[in-house]
Amino acid sequence: MTFRCDMLLTIRSLTKTFPGTKALDRVDFDLAAGEVHALLGENGAGKSTLIKCLTGAYERDEGVIALDGATVSPRSTSEAQELGIGTVYQEVNLLPNLTVAQNLTFGQEPTRFGMVDRRAQRRQAEAMLEGYGLDIDVGRDLSAYSVAIRQIIAIARAVALSGKVLILDEPTASLDAREVETLFDVVRGLRDRGLGIVFVSHFLDQVFELTDRVTVLRNGQKVTTERTADLDRVQLIEHMLGRALENEVVGHAKTHVAQDRPELLAFENFGRRGHVEPFDLTVGEGEVLGLAGLLGSGRTESAELMFGLAAAHSGGARDQSGALDLSSPRAAIAAGFGFAPEERKEDGIVADLSVRENIALALQARRGWARPVPRAEQLRLADEYIEKLDIRTSGPEQPIGDLSGGNQQKVVLARWLAMNPRFLILDEPTRGIDVGAHAEILRLIQQVTAQGMSILVISSELDELIAVADRVIVVRDRRHVAELTGSEITTDTIVRAIAAPGRDQAEASV
Amino acid sequence: QTVGFSQIGSESGWRAAETTLTKQQAEERGIDLKFSDAQQKQENQIAAIRSFIAQGVDAILLAPVVATGWDSVLEEAKEAEIPVVLLDRQVDSDKSLYLTAVGSDLVHEGEVAGQWLVDAVDGAECRVVELQGTTGSSPAIDRKTGFEKGIAGADNIEIVRSQTGDFTRAQGKEVMESFLQAEGGGADICALYAHNDDMAVGAIQAIKEAGLKPGEDILIVSIDAVPDIFQAMAAGEANATVELTPNMAGPAFDALKAYMADGTEPAKFIQTESKLYTQDDDPAGEYERRKDLGY
Amino acid sequence: MTALRRVTPQLLTLAALVALVTLFFPDFLRIEVVNGRLVGPIMDILKRGAPVGLLAVGMTLVIATRGIDLSVGTTMAITGAVAAWSITQGYGLGGALALALLAGVLAGLWNGTLVAIIGIQPIVATLILMTSGRGIAQLVTEGRILTFSHDGMAFFGSGDLLGIPAPALLWGLTAVAVALLMRRSALGMLIEAVGVNRAASALAGVNATVLLIAVYVASGLCAALAGIVATADIRGADANNAGLWLELDAILAVVIGGNSLLGGRFSIAASVLGALIIQTVDTGILLAGFPSEYNLVIKAGLVLVILVLQSPNLAHHWYALRRAAQARRERAMDTAKETGQ
Amino acid sequence: MNPRLYPLAATIAIFLLAWVICVMQFPYMLSTRVVGNLLTDNAYLGIVAVGMTVVILSGGIDLSVGSVIAFSGVFIAVMLRDSGLHPLVVFALLLVVTSAFGAAMGWLIHALAMPPFIVTLAGMFLARGAAYMLTIDSVPIDHAFYDLLDDAYYLMPGKGRLTLIGVVMLLTVLVGMIVAHRTRFGASVFALGGGEATARLMGVKVGRTTVAIYAFSGLMAGLSGIVFSIYTSSGYPLATVGTELTAIAAVVIGGTLLTGGAGFVFGTLIGVLTMGLIQTYIVFDGTLSSWWTKIIIGLLLLAFILLQKGLLRVTTARAGA
Ligand SMILES: Nc1ncnc2c1ncn2[C@@H]1O[C@H](COP(=O)(O)OP(=O)(O)OP(=O)(O)O)[C@@H](O)[C@H]1O
Ligand SMILES: Nc1ncnc2c1ncn2[C@@H]1O[C@H](COP(=O)(O)OP(=O)(O)OP(=O)(O)O)[C@@H](O)[C@H]1O
Ligand SMILES: [Mg+2]
Ligand SMILES: [Mg+2]
Numbered sequence A: 001m002t003f004r005c006d007m008l009l010t011i012r013s014l015t016k017t018f019p020g021t022k023a024l025d026r027v028d029f030d031l032a033a034g035e036v037h038a039l040l041g042e043n044g045a046g047k048s049t050l051i052k053c054l055t056g057a058y059e060r061d062e063g064v065i066a067l068d069g070a071t072v073s074p075r076s077t078s079e080a081q082e083l084g085i086g087t088v089y090q091e092v093n094l095l096p097n098l099t100v101a102q103n104l105t106f107g108q109e110p111t112r113f114g115m116v117d118r119r120a121q122r123r124q125a126e127a128m129l130e131g132y133g134l135d136i137d138v139g140r141d142l143s144a145y146s147v148a149i150r151q152i153i154a155i156a157r158a159v160a161l162s163g164k165v166l167i168l169d170e171p172t173a174s175l176d177a178r179e180v181e182t183l184f185d186v187v188r189g190l191r192d193r194g195l196g197i198v199f200v201s202h203f204l205d206q207v208f209e210l211t212d213r214v215t216v217l218r219n220g221q222k223v224t225t226e227r228t229a230d231l232d233r234v235q236l237i238e239h240m241l242g243r244a245l246e247n248e249v250v251g252h253a254k255t256h257v258a259q260d261r262p263e264l265l266a267f268e269n270f271g272r273r274g275h276v277e278p279f280d281l282t283v284g285e286g287e288v289l290g291l292a293g294l295l296g297s298g299r300t301e302s303a304e305l306m307f308g309l310a311a312a313h314s315g316g317a318r319d320q321s322g323a324l325d326l327s328s329p330r331a332a333i334a335a336g337f338g339f340a341p342e343e344r345k346e347d348g349i350v351a352d353l354s355v356r357e358n359i360a361l362a363l364q365a366r367r368g369w370a371r372p373v374p375r376a377e378q379l380r381l382a383d384e385y386i387e388k389l390d391i392r393t394s395g396p397e398q399p400i401g402d403l404s405g406g407n408q409q410k411v412v413l414a415r416w417l418a419m420n421p422r423f424l425i426l427d428e429p430t431r432g433i434d435v436g437a438h439a440e441i442l443r444l445i446q447q448v449t450a451q452g453m454s455i456l457v458i459s460s461e462l463d464e465l466i467a468v469a470d471r472v473i474v475v476r477d478r479r480h481v482a483e484l485t486g487s488e489i490t491t492d493t494i495v496r497a498i499a500a501p502g503r504d505q506a507e508a509s510v
Numbered sequence B: 001q002t003v004g005f006s007q008i009g010s011e012s013g014w015r016a017a018e019t020t021l022t023k024q025q026a027e028e029r030g031i032d033l034k035f036s037d038a039q040q041k042q043e044n045q046i047a048a049i050r051s052f053i054a055q056g057v058d059a060i061l062l063a064p065v066v067a068t069g070w071d072s073v074l075e076e077a078k079e080a081e082i083p084v085v086l087l088d089r090q091v092d093s094d095k096s097l098y099l100t101a102v103g104s105d106l107v108h109e110g111e112v113a114g115q116w117l118v119d120a121v122d123g124a125e126c127r128v129v130e131l132q133g134t135t136g137s138s139p140a141i142d143r144k145t146g147f148e149k150g151i152a153g154a155d156n157i158e159i160v161r162s163q164t165g166d167f168t169r170a171q172g173k174e175v176m177e178s179f180l181q182a183e184g185g186g187a188d189i190c191a192l193y194a195h196n197d198d199m200a201v202g203a204i205q206a207i208k209e210a211g212l213k214p215g216e217d218i219l220i221v222s223i224d225a226v227p228d229i230f231q232a233m234a235a236g237e238a239n240a241t242v243e244l245t246p247n248m249a250g251p252a253f254d255a256l257k258a259y260m261a262d263g264t265e266p267a268k269f270i271q272t273e274s275k276l277y278t279q280d281d282d283p284a285g286e287y288e289r290r291k292d293l294g295y
Numbered sequence C: 001m002t003a004l005r006r007v008t009p010q011l012l013t014l015a016a017l018v019a020l021v022t023l024f025f026p027d028f029l030r031i032e033v034v035n036g037r038l039v040g041p042i043m044d045i046l047k048r049g050a051p052v053g054l055l056a057v058g059m060t061l062v063i064a065t066r067g068i069d070l071s072v073g074t075t076m077a078i079t080g081a082v083a084a085w086s087i088t089q090g091y092g093l094g095g096a097l098a099l100a101l102l103a104g105v106l107a108g109l110w111n112g113t114l115v116a117i118i119g120i121q122p123i124v125a126t127l128i129l130m131t132s133g134r135g136i137a138q139l140v141t142e143g144r145i146l147t148f149s150h151d152g153m154a155f156f157g158s159g160d161l162l163g164i165p166a167p168a169l170l171w172g173l174t175a176v177a178v179a180l181l182m183r184r185s186a187l188g189m190l191i192e193a194v195g196v197n198r199a200a201s202a203l204a205g206v207n208a209t210v211l212l213i214a215v216y217v218a219s220g221l222c223a224a225l226a227g228i229v230a231t232a233d234i235r236g237a238d239a240n241n242a243g244l245w246l247e248l249d250a251i252l253a254v255v256i257g258g259n260s261l262l263g264g265r266f267s268i269a270a271s272v273l274g275a276l277i278i279q280t281v282d283t284g285i286l287l288a289g290f291p292s293e294y295n296l297v298i299k300a301g302l303v304l305v306i307l308v309l310q311s312p313n314l315a316h317h318w319y320a321l322r323r324a325a326q327a328r329r330e331r332a333m334d335t336a337k338e339t340g341q
Numbered sequence D: 001m002n003p004r005l006y007p008l009a010a011t012i013a014i015f016l017l018a019w020v021i022c023v024m025q026f027p028y029m030l031s032t033r034v035v036g037n038l039l040t041d042n043a044y045l046g047i048v049a050v051g052m053t054v055v056i057l058s059g060g061i062d063l064s065v066g067s068v069i070a071f072s073g074v075f076i077a078v079m080l081r082d083s084g085l086h087p088l089v090v091f092a093l094l095l096v097v098t099s100a101f102g103a104a105m106g107w108l109i110h111a112l113a114m115p116p117f118i119v120t121l122a123g124m125f126l127a128r129g130a131a132y133m134l135t136i137d138s139v140p141i142d143h144a145f146y147d148l149l150d151d152a153y154y155l156m157p158g159k160g161r162l163t164l165i166g167v168v169m170l171l172t173v174l175v176g177m178i179v180a181h182r183t184r185f186g187a188s189v190f191a192l193g194g195g196e197a198t199a200r201l202m203g204v205k206v207g208r209t210t211v212a213i214y215a216f217s218g219l220m221a222g223l224s225g226i227v228f229s230i231y232t233s234s235g236y237p238l239a240t241v242g243t244e245l246t247a248i249a250a251v252v253i254g255g256t257l258l259t260g261g262a263g264f265v266f267g268t269l270i271g272v273l274t275m276g277l278i279q280t281y282i283v284f285d286g287t288l289s290s291w292w293t294k295i296i297i298g299l300l301l302l303a304f305i306l307l308q309k310g311l312l313r314v315t316t317a318r319a320g321a
Helices: A047-054 A077-082 A100-105 A118-129 A147-161 A177-192 A204-210 A233-241 A299-306 A329-334 A344-348 A355-367 A375-388 A405-419 A435-450 A462-468 A491-498 A505-509 B013-028 B042-055 B071-079 B106-121 B138-150 B169-182 B197-209 B227-234 B249-262 B283-290 C002-024 C041-048 C050-064 C072-088 C092-117 C122-141 C151-158 C166-184 C187-196 C198-203 C208-234 C246-256 C268-288 C292-310 C312-340 D003-025 D032-041 D043-057 D065-082 D087-111 D116-134 D144-150 D164-182 D184-194 D196-202 D206-232 D243-253 D265-285 D290-320
Strands: A009-018 A021-031 A036-041 A062-067 A070-072 A085-088 A165-169 A196-200 A213-218 A221-227 A263-272 A276-284 A288-293 A314-319 A322-324 A337-340 A423-427 A454-458 A471-476 A479-485 B002-007 B032-037 B059-062 B084-087 B100-103 B126-132 B157-164 B191-194 B219-224 B240-243 B269-271 B276-278 C032-034 C037-039 D153-155 D161-163
Touching: A009 A047, A021 A047, A021 A062, A036 A047, A036 A177, A036 A204, A036 A233, A047 A165, A047 A196, A077 A085, A077 D196, A085 A147, A100 A118, A100 A147, A118 A147, A147 A165, A147 A177, A165 A177, A177 A196, A177 A204, A204 A233, A213 A233, A221 A233, A233 A435, A263 A299, A276 A299, A276 A454, A276 A479, A288 A299, A288 A435, A288 A462, A288 A491, A299 A423, A299 A454, A329 A337, A329 A355, A337 A405, A344 A405, A344 C198, A355 A375, A355 A405, A355 C187, A375 A405, A405 A423, A405 A435, A435 A454, A435 A462, A454 A462, A462 A491, A471 A491, A479 A491, B002 B013, B002 B042, B002 B249, B013 B032, B013 B249, B032 B042, B032 D265, B032 D290, B042 B059, B042 B071, B042 D032, B042 D206, B042 D265, B059 B249, B071 B084, B084 B249, B100 B249, B106 B126, B106 B138, B106 B157, B106 B191, B106 B219, B106 B240, B106 B276, B126 B138, B126 B169, B126 B197, B138 B157, B157 B169, B157 C292, B169 B197, B169 C041, B169 C208, B169 C268, B191 B197, B197 B219, B197 B227, B197 C208, B219 B227, B227 B240, B227 B276, B227 B283, B249 B269, C002 C268, C002 C292, C041 C050, C041 C166, C041 C268, C050 C072, C050 C166, C050 C187, C050 C208, C050 C246, C050 C268, C072 C092, C072 C122, C072 C208, C072 C246, C092 C122, C092 C151, C092 C208, C122 D243, C122 D290, C151 C166, C151 C208, C166 C187, C166 C208, C166 C268, C187 C198, C187 C208, C198 C208, C246 C268, C246 C292, C246 D116, C268 C292, C292 C312, C292 D116, D003 D265, D003 D290, D032 D043, D032 D161, D032 D164, D032 D265, D043 D065, D043 D164, D043 D184, D043 D206, D043 D243, D043 D265, D065 D087, D065 D116, D065 D206, D065 D243, D087 D116, D087 D144, D087 D206, D144 D206, D161 D164, D164 D184, D164 D206, D164 D265, D184 D196, D184 D206, D196 D206, D243 D265, D243 D290, D265 D290
Parallel strands: A021 A221, A036 A196, A036 A213, A085 A165, A165 A196, A288 A454, A288 A471, A337 A423, A423 A454, B002 B032, B002 B059, B059 B084, B084 B100, B100 B269, B126 B157, B126 B191, B191 B219, B219 B240
Antiparallel strands: A009 A021, A009 A062, A062 A070, A213 A221, A263 A276, A263 A314, A314 A322, A471 A479, B240 B276, C032 C037, D153 D161
């Protein structure tokens, strides 16, 4: 076995098998000092598995890892940290029950006489967060902060731990444009100091902007390693999918004008104190509504209100036949609503159950316990959606918890599509989903709306909203502030609406 | 006059009867009884006595759950000049720490039961099975010792199996069933000795269900004299029981009254009678006399 | 077929235990027919295992929802007391059974409400009934052993049907009925979903609150049946001792049955086998005739050995070993092929 | 105030409120005697609850402690009776034994991925069984050193006694507070309670920490056993049955989440005192029958938990608005 001694980190013939899946198959990987190296691939290609094997979170079956020319074999993440490998895993790996400062300094707490020195700990934590543009109280519990802030804290921690190598597994999934830019500045600074950085993302623009080289995995095998500058977008996608992608960004298919749609639902003066200001909203049949806004602006809360997860304090909803009962998710489902939530791990998947059961769950709940969905029917549904959404699984009986992140997201989508609701709310439906599936999902949205389903999409990716939405509602500070229709929907107009008068920093950063 | 009473718990019918009788006796004498149930825990009893002392009661009745471990709390009571009377079980503290103890001699009870069996079999070979009380409790230990003492001289009597039945009916029945299985379906057993009546009543059912006649095929002797065993005796299904009276409070209150009136020191141990009842002692009548005492 | 695979470890354990006890007590497997009834240590185990077996059925469902029910032993005492009281009050067999089952349902409703609606953690919520429930039972019996003589009632403890003891029949039928109900309807899957992720299930429209309450009610009902058996067995209600510490045995049975205390996938059959394993240990100890102060240590030791042998990690290590061996074989074959070509 | 302190504040507030109610009914409850009794009578419980708190903070549970206390008492009594060793030597021996016992359970929990509930349940049977095997009798302890320990108290004004074991309990709580809230080990404990998988990714040495947690609990149970043996001057294999459940209830009342990852050792002290207060109140009342005693204890427990939940809901809603 030969190691390239000019490389900082060398992986040779890494293999990892899970029951039923060969997640990694003799993968080689080289990381030079002072480079940002993208690790790309479809959902389930094995990116996260490679990273976990590298940092000792998983036990590898075979393969050799060398750091600075010497073979290493970290058996736990703490050993990897001691070797100078800092990692942000795909699932935010911090503890919500500890304070921000405790999370940041965990394992390296400053001590005096064997006791943790709280004041020094605070100082150290604040120093670690410098340069990320966060102004938060490090003495508060992490759970008090949003996913985006947690993501940045996780990055800050990994950066501080990474003496030699920094690994970022989809770090930008829940960040907005401004925060992504901050992160990139930090990464470039580290690169210039000679660190090797592994960067996993499904945002190809970011890959082209930031990285020096690209390694593509497909079905657990390495496809190629190339300089980023030598590739273009189409080639890269071909490497990832193994085929060309027909019309990647779906064209603006809004052929008819929004006004002539028959009205399906209307929310009137709908709101909840301290969460969402009362708003009016009508939903047309077969219409795609977009909800745009900054992180924490109240998009998710609007959706949760509509789905009965929180009780409205004012107003109500009605359709042609009269007022709707939206007092609980069950009531909302009975009214023909569906909701694919943003936090798939907490609110979406039922980890121990199989893909089949996860897809059938909502359907079964609606039918009631006494009328089980026949097994054959469940299998038919599962097979149908596994094919339609290209879900990578060893079969319908695999526990969903064992699927890769993106594939879990697809199963949750499948659950709601199988219900065939008349109004479906999708909160960040493409977060963590690969290019191919991304296009697939957008196509699916158009397909089901053509059959009359109405959809509300919440997304931080403006391109996505522009691509599918007939109408975009802009949310700012928990208030629905603007509505854009048809040709008004452009990046520019949305950004302008998001940035409140006197609050133009968002505009500046996009 | 206020008297604190720290009772062990309500783990058996016998103890419930003791509680009822104590309350009755107190009421008859116009005593304000502060009752505390320790749920079978010594630590609760100690805490209760401390609270009684803090409240400044005039006297304390204590039915100790275990013999050891009372020194310091009794000393505290003594310093506070509150007389303590022990009910139905002894402690191994210094005798100066309490006024008197009312109770029966547990070893003696077992001995009475053993002697009855010696007389009853009259020299014939006899294989005995024993149902012990809760492992580690003083009645279980003492009644076992006493019984062994009672049969010591008789070589014809032998304890072949001995298991704990936890003083409960259900366990008594379950353990008896396995005794029957293990001893040739019960054919090899001549007598049963149970540390209390409840276990004996459970065992009687097991014997009946195995198709044998309790009281004839297998002799049954137990301790406590609760109403249900008299019912069994009346039906010829049990042979003998040794009485442990639940009225310990009566003598205790008498002793306290005398002591408080003119400082009469009672004897350190007021022993209640361990009377043997057999089928000849009008079991039906005894049942009627006892059935409303709160057993 | 898969169901059989699921319970294989429990069956093997049971077989090994039976062999072990037979070693100490050679007549262990003997079964005779006396007066048209089957008699023998095995029948005793089936009969004596009834309370824990019944409790384990309900406990399995509760544990599948990531809960635990510490109050079942106490509920047994309450329902037993209610049954005995209503018999002595002359409500007749039907009335007594109905009242006892009603008491079980109420106990379950109480626990379920505390857990599912008020949101108290199951251990603590059921601990409340565990401590106070015996008081309620004693309130009914007034602290004495409430005896009755009613042959209909006694049937549930010592009667037999077609030679098989009634308690054994009762718990067997209950287990089969509940298992069928769970797997033939969608209840099983819904319970598992709620146990794994209550939030996600509720979002998917599963009525998690009602399901949780129902599960505790089921546990209360099973405890009521167990209470009836226990009371009928001694023809009296012993409020202080009936079901004492049986909740721990029931939980143990569920875990020996390979069900995870973290909720999710469950198997009633395996739990029931777990209960049989525990009863075999108990009866075996009695039959072997050791001094009683050794009972606990022997039981603890056996349980530990069983748990260790069934531990998922041991299975995992075993799997990893086998796979490594297989990989080595494959590689050897690959090289053989390559050199062959 | 930091929102994470709300549960602790609620616990303290409710405890004080309860005490005020008690004092209004029985003025004697304010005496130093009652205060001293609360500390002394609950010393063993407080100590074992500190260990339990650490275990629960890590997301585990330790059902063996009641049996370990009983075992400790019997071990000390038998050793003092049968060997000429000085009590201090016996104490040291015992603490080694119980810590090792806890460590062994921790190892099983980690190495075989078995739930703590079950492993410690087996531990509970085993420890009690071991006590039986040493002796089934209750064994008095008769040693000059024990008399010394027993008589070591400070007489507060009003005849209340601040006993040695009460002080030991308070010191243990202090040590527990430092261990849980001020050490790296404590941080690992909280991390485990927050989620084992995440803790592992954060770099917690899960195995080592788990073993240490249960060893600590074993140590505390041993110490509690020593205190209990001083309290009762004897060893008794049937002692402290069900103490683990009382300890768990005290920990929960003290504001620690049973699911792990959030709580306070100081809260546990309040929880223990609350349990003691309930007990004292019932004795002072002295009219409850055996069965009503049980029912009332359960209901008071429920009332505390409900009050705490309600208070928390109100304060967080206030803070959120
Ligand atoms: N714990 C596990 N048990 C079984 N299979 C697993 C497990 N973890 C991952 N897999 C399988 O391994 C494969 C690779 O998964 P991995 O998480 O590495 O994908 P990924 O490239 O990170 O995808 P994504 O972009 O969706 O995050 C997938 O097929 C997945 O189903
Ligand atoms: N940056 C932040 N700082 C403080 N709190 C925040 C921040 N971001 C979100 N939150 C809180 O998170 C809660 C949820 O916001 P919500 O999820 O509705 O926003 P959103 O527009 O859906 O944003 P996201 O895209 O993050 O889901 C809000 O109550 C808000 O107070
Ligand atoms: Mg991934
Ligand atoms: Mg959101």
